[in-house]
Amino acid sequence: MSTTEEHATEAGHTGFLAIELDGAGWDGGDFASLAEAVLAVESAGFHAATFTDAPVAGRTNALQRAAYAGPVTRSIALVPEVDTVHTEPFHVSTQLASLDYVSGGRAGWIATAAESPEAAAAVGRSDVTGAALAQEAAASIEVSRRLWDSWEDDAVIRDVATGRYIDVDKLHHADFETPADFAGAGYSVKGPSIIPRPLQGQLPVLAAASLVGEGQVSADGVDAVLVTAPTPELLAAEIRDVRSRLGAPVAVVAELDVVLDSRGLAAADRAAGSESGRARYAGTAAGLADLLESLLVEADGVRLHPASLALELDELSRLVLPELRRRGALRAPVPGGTFRDLLGLTRPASRYTDSSAATAAGN
Amino acid sequence: MTQHSGAQSDVFVPTGKLQFGVFFQGVNSGTIWKAAESGSQTDFESFRRIVQTAERGLFAAFFLGEGLRLREHLGRPHALDVVGRPDAQTMLAALASVTTNIGLVATQNTTYNDPADLAHRLSSLDLISRGRAAWNIVTTDNAWTGANFRRGGYLDHADRYRHAEAFVETAKRIWDSWETAEGPAGRVLHEGQHYTVDVTPRLPRSAQYRPVLFQAGDSPEGRDFAARQADVIFSAHPKFDAAVEFRKDLVARSLNAGRGANAVQIMPASEFILAPTADEAAAKKEWVRSLQIGPQQAVAYLEQFWGRELSAYDPDGPLPEIDPVVEETSETRGSGFHGAKARQLADQWRAEAKDKGLSIRQFVTSRTARVDATFTGSYSAVADQLAEYARVGAVDGFNISPWLIPSGLDDIVNHLVPELQERGVYPTEYRGSTLRENLALATPVRSVEAARAL
Ligand SMILES: Cc1cc2nc3c(=O)[nH]c(=O)nc-3n(C[C@H](O)[C@H](O)[C@H](O)COP(=O)(O)O)c2cc1C
Numbered sequence: 001m002s003t004t005e006e007h008a009t010e011a012g013h014t015g016f017l018a019i020e021l022d023g024a025g026w027d028g029g030d031f032a033s034l035a036e037a038v039l040a041v042e043s044a045g046f047h048a049a050t051f052t053d054a055p056v057a058g059r060t061n062a063l064q065r066a067a068y069a070g071p072v073t074r075s076i077a078l079v080p081e082v083d084t085v086h087t088e089p090f091h092v093s094t095q096l097a098s099l100d101y102v103s104g105g106r107a108g109w110i111a112t113a114a115e116s117p118e119a120a121a122a123v124g125r126s127d128v129t130g131a132a133l134a135q136e137a138a139a140s141i142e143v144s145r146r147l148w149d150s151w152e153d154d155a156v157i158r159d160v161a162t163g164r165y166i167d168v169d170k171l172h173h174a175d176f177e178t179p180a181d182f183a184g185a186g187y188s189v190k191g192p193s194i195i196p197r198p199l200q201g202q203l204p205v206l207a208a209a210s211l212v213g214e215g216q217v218s219a220d221g222v223d224a225v226l227v228t229a230p231t232p233e234l235l236a237a238e239i240r241d242v243r244s245r246l247g248a249p250v251a252v253v254a255e256l257d258v259v260l261d262s263r264g265l266a267a268a269d270r271a272a273g274s275e276s277g278r279a280r281y282a283g284t285a286a287g288l289a290d291l292l293e294s295l296l297v298e299a300d301g302v303r304l305h306p307a308s309l310a311l312e313l314d315e316l317s318r319l320v321l322p323e324l325r326r327r328g329a330l331r332a333p334v335p336g337g338t339f340r341d342l343l344g345l346t347r348p349a350s351r352y353t354d355s356s357a358a359t360a361a362g363n
Numbered sequence: 364m365t366q367h368s369g370a371q372s373d374v375f376v377p378t379g380k381l382q383f384g385v386f387f388q389g390v391n392s393g394t395i396w397k398a399a400e401s402g403s404q405t406d407f408e409s410f411r412r413i414v415q416t417a418e419r420g421l422f423a424a425f426f427l428g429e430g431l432r433l434r435e436h437l438g439r440p441h442a443l444d445v446v447g448r449p450d451a452q453t454m455l456a457a458l459a460s461v462t463t464n465i466g467l468v469a470t471q472n473t474t475y476n477d478p479a480d481l482a483h484r485l486s487s488l489d490l491i492s493r494g495r496a497a498w499n500i501v502t503t504d505n506a507w508t509g510a511n512f513r514r515g516g517y518l519d520h521a522d523r524y525r526h527a528e529a530f531v532e533t534a535k536r537i538w539d540s541w542e543t544a545e546g547p548a549g550r551v552l553h554e555g556q557h558y559t560v561d562v563t564p565r566l567p568r569s570a571q572y573r574p575v576l577f578q579a580g581d582s583p584e585g586r587d588f589a590a591r592q593a594d595v596i597f598s599a600h601p602k603f604d605a606a607v608e609f610r611k612d613l614v615a616r617s618l619n620a621g622r623g624a625n626a627v628q629i630m631p632a633s634e635f636i637l638a639p640t641a642d643e644a645a646a647k648k649e650w651v652r653s654l655q656i657g658p659q660q661a662v663a664y665l666e667q668f669w670g671r672e673l674s675a676y677d678p679d680g681p682l683p684e685i686d687p688v689v690e691e692t693s694e695t696r697g698s699g700f701h702g703a704k705a706r707q708l709a710d711q712w713r714a715e716a717k718d719k720g721l722s723i724r725q726f727v728t729s730r731t732a733r734v735d736a737t738f739t740g741s742y743s744a745v746a747d748q749l750a751e752y753a754r755v756g757a758v759d760g761f762n763i764s765p766w767l768i769p770s771g772l773d774d775i776v777n778h779l780v781p782e783l784q785e786r787g788v789y790p791t792e793y794r795g796s797t798l799r800e801n802l803a804l805a806t807p808v809r810s811v812e813a814a815r816a817l
Binding site for chain 2: 034035055056057058059060061063064065067068069070071072086087088089090091094095097098099101102103104118121122123124151156158160162163164165166167168171185187188189190191192193194195196
């Protein structure tokens, strides 16, 4: 779905920063409310906020948290994780399109496909494993993309003379069918969507780089990948690897855990604890600025996973982001911009646009 | 928590009060899109304006409907009416951030959702909104809608309420199971005819314990289902006599279900056309109808019953002399017009129109369902009329469909609400911050299965 244009990093080495709002759940985590947390992140200068959907006690639905954040923010992209395996693709597509409407075109989607016997049991399905996970993800993404295109941009015509609210020639059946070699129970989705085309036309779709490539979710299916490496040192090499594997049109976002010296506590003392598998930076704000500057030369963006949203955000907003802006490493916000704008993607025409004149008689 | 005095009693006691909800339909022929004042049906700002106006008018609830496949007309998407709307829960989660007291009601189907997923999303909305979420339970089940879902059209029409009952029971157990005798988050198992659910609930109770349950559906099975499971019925009977009849019927069903006579509240769908004087209101009504049922809408309405194109007919002329196409019920044609009856119906309608001297357009205007759901008049006359509903307890309130987006509630909130407050039949402030408090509903009793250790 990505356009073929080059990403801005290649030219000026400016990138964007995303932050995982994990912890700002139903009780607001360290903040009084989710609204307060997302506003703090926006005013700190982050370009995107992401919302996890892991089955953790106390955590509300990620897409709804993102929707709640929509009307209280102005510029930050809102990007929830939404599972592709144990959800209904038609619902997922409609929910994400709706998120785009309530956020004024700032929505994105981290499409996840984690093996989860619990999620399977909850909906009475057998567990999905191995290559079948990527197949489920690819199918769900394709369903969403077709449904988003199923209303052409100018389908709502409000033509008083003919009494027509919509031009039915500009609505199309998605007519999706799972491929013949589909490992899970095959299904089809008819369409058209029940909501007009999202404001961005197509929401940017992100997925873990490990899910994308030959025989998995095709690189055409995603706009950006999340790249993980075990250490900060290995991250830059991994980014280069992924980029050469997937090609230029896919934006690359590096994943980084962050623990900073904060409020008199040394990061090293705070850093002990659970392993996420992601590269982790623990140390001073100045050191982090150096690391991010170098990562943003390789990657289009970096997503930070703070150890504590409140503590790290203090340091990030006071010291790290201002320094990166001073060094010219961060992309300037686009006033009234969409998430696609941030990723350097143009707004695509609906796939059905060209064919509509030809098939007006039939389809 | 407050409670209706008659909730557990077997005698119905009118509360003497009314509450309002707003039904932002999104998809229908009732919402005018042709007027200059008509705004977008999908922009967030339209939703924000309506919900904030409703909250200023102390409305109890903001409703969103659901339709999981676009309506069709003669085999193609319906071109004449407002069509296309956002997902209910996503929109309501966004509206939660710009409101503080109003209830947020999502219409959600039991046939094309999974109970564990839907229960989790509804309690997410409930927590995000701090106890203001509700679920309007609907049971649409046709194979035509099913074509958009993994399960397809797997459910027989006859099974849909049995299925809905198991679904709602499972959802209640999920909500109730956060705290069990053994501690938090007991496992919920359900093995049913259609699916198996095995889930460990992840969310605590909200400020209102769990989402409020509304039900919309009018068949005897639907009413019994509501009497057993729901807190509020979104009914289709706003006219006074029909409303009183419906109340009697529902009280009997509630008592049969072992619940009190006041256990289930009733809020019929309605439309208000108001002005300072009766004459102005009548003129306004004509204007509203002319925009709701234009020439093309009038002909299209007949086409649904005739099952064929009638565009050659003059909307200001008589009803078509040609006969309807007789065929099996086609789900795609809307609410199921039975072929065999179509000819009879056409004969009957032609005779009636001829008798009364009505053109196609006039006839359709006189027939459309909303005619029965409309309150027209001066602010004070309608307020008097509504006060009588409150006095006898015909309904607990009205679910108002604005015919104009986004300004369609302005006159109701600015003029009708104060008149009702003067008459002492409408709240002067929100009772509390949760929907359950504002509807004066009792805290639910935990479902039996949930309390049982699994
Ligand atoms: C006032 C009212 C509003 C309704 N709104 C919806 C809706 O938004 N979406 C939907 O799928 N069905 C809706 N329904 C349909 C019902 O869920 C149900 O499918 C239909 O009434 C048939 O059920 P019944 O045979 O019990 O009446 C509504 C029904 C009523 C009476």
